[in-house]
Amino acid sequence: MNKPPRKPKKATSGASSGSKPPASSANEDISQQADPASATITVTAVEVPELTEEEQRDRLHLERRVERAFFEAGKALMELRDRRLYRSTHKTFEEYCRVRPWRWRSHRFGHNRRQSYLLMDAAVIFDNLEQKCDRNDHILPTNEWQIRPLSKLDPDIQPEAWEQAVESANGKVPSHRIVKDVVQRIMERTQVPNTYRIGEVCQILVKDNPELRGKGGCWAIVSAVNDFSCTVKMWDGEYTVGLQHLKSFNYLPQECQQMQSLSNRISRLYSDSLEETVKNLLQSLGKLNRPYLTAVEEKLLSVLESEYEKDNCLND
Structure with a gap:
């Protein structure tokens, strides 16, 4: 029986065929090893040092500052309005909010009249939650959009709604949608018919x-x-x-x-x-x-x- 013809050998470099590459060569074909599954890959472990008590306090403090950014903006706007600190340049607070070239801009709106009042509303709600919610949870809103649905509820019910939303978010800061769903359920549960009449x-x-x-x-x-x-x-x-x-x-x-x-x-x-x-x-x-x-x-x-x-x- 005739044997199949041998395949022609591939051209090799000028190095002698008997020479072997160094054992440490990065181009070594792992398939040449007797058992590729037994190949050892060395991974250098990097030790991540734990935070010190002072660093933990600093982190918590800085996180709280980030969370309170929109709250501080709302409080500042309320003081500007209540003390009429805009009166030297603008006739009304609304005009001041519309014209003033604010350096900080919301990710969702510019600082027009509506956004200014939304921030002021949010500051009042945030203050209410901070005072009445369980301090052991340390879960507070991080932006105005998250707590906007709470404005539909009486201040006495807002903390309850927020805690339910945190629970629905598995202990994390709840999204706008989660808070909105909780508020809707509470409103349906406590719905009071609107008995006012036009002209009253x-x-x-x-x-x-x-x-x-x-x-x-x-x-x-x-x-x-x-x-x-x-x-x-x-x-x-x-x-x-x-x-x-x-x-x-x-x-x-x-x-x-x-x-x-x-x-x-x-x-x-x-x-x-x-x-x-x-x-x-x-x-x-x-x-x-x-x-x-x-x-x-x-x-x-x-x-x-x-x-x-x-x-x-x-x-x-």
């Missing part, structure tokens, strides 16, 4: 809502009824507020109509460009806890209306 006159209760600061006790007229909130008209515009921020005056229908008429008269006059004395007068009328004007109040309002109409005629 209510008193504003601030209850840690920064957007309502300075309006505690003011009257407002319901213009829209939602599931868990009402849109109300006040002397300086419309606001959507939770039911916990409203208390009905229980006025008679005729008294509600009188307040609606007063609201329309004030709204036609009020603007940020008015003199401070005029604005203060209109604001004081917006804080009345009775459904009528005295003779003096009616006369003052009529004078302002006359001047306003006169200015409109001149501008026309």
Whole structure:
């Protein structure tokens, strides 16, 4: 039987065929070893030193600073607004937030009016959680987006909701979606029917809502009824507020109509460009806890209306 022809040998380098590469050569073919599975790979172990007690304290302190970054921003904005530290360059806080070239920008928004108020709301919620949640857990929000859903709940319920969200996240900082789901379940469990009616006159209760600061006790007229909130008209515009921020005056229908008429008269006059004395007068009328004007109040309002109409005629 004929043997198969041998394959031609491959060309080799100038080195003699009898020479062998050094044992330490990196190009050594592991397949040449008797048993490739028994090849030994040497791995150099790198020892990672444990943190000292001081380093552990420093790490915890720095982590807390990162977590509180949005909280500090919200607190700073509240102080800027409450002390009116913007007044030398801007007429209103809203204009200041819109125009000011902030060096720090949120990953989600720039610092417009809405974002500023969201940060201030978040600062209030963060402070509430820090005071009332179990300090042994050390799980607090790290950004405003995570706790935004909590703004729909009463401050007394917010810590409970946050702790449930942390538990759902297996002891880690919960995401916005987890917090939102927990808040939704609590709202469904504690749902109270919205009994307010369009045209009803209510008193504003601030209850840690920064957007309502300075309006505690003011009257407002319901213009829209939602599931868990009402849109109300006040002397300086419309606001959507939770039911916990409203208390009905229980006025008679005729008294509600009188307040609606007063609201329309004030709204036609009020603007940020008015003199401070005029604005203060209109604001004081917006804080009345009775459904009528005295003779003096009616006369003052009529004078302002006359001047306003006169200015409109001149501008026309």
